[in-house]
Amino acid sequence: MNLIPIQVECYAGAKADEVPRRFIWQDQRIEVEEVVDCWHQVESQPEWPRAEYFKVRGVDRREYLLKHDLESDKWYLGRQW
Secondary structure, three states: OOOOEEEEEEEEOOOOOOEEEEEEEOOOEEEEEEEEEEEEEEOOOOEEEEEEEEEEOOOOEEEEEEEOOOOOEEEEEEEEE
């Protein structure tokens, strides 16, 4: 999977940065309309660091896969369709 670094703004509830609300990709701010699914990579290995994944639908009606690398606290766009 080709990962593209992005900036993400999240809703912070009881824990920090819980749910992505909008992200910036190609100089465009994309609002998240819905989190369709989410899952976690819990084991930390050099090739697979701990991460959270979010399949989201933007207000543009497209779906995106966002990855939050918990080791580096960086966000990536993994896929769009």
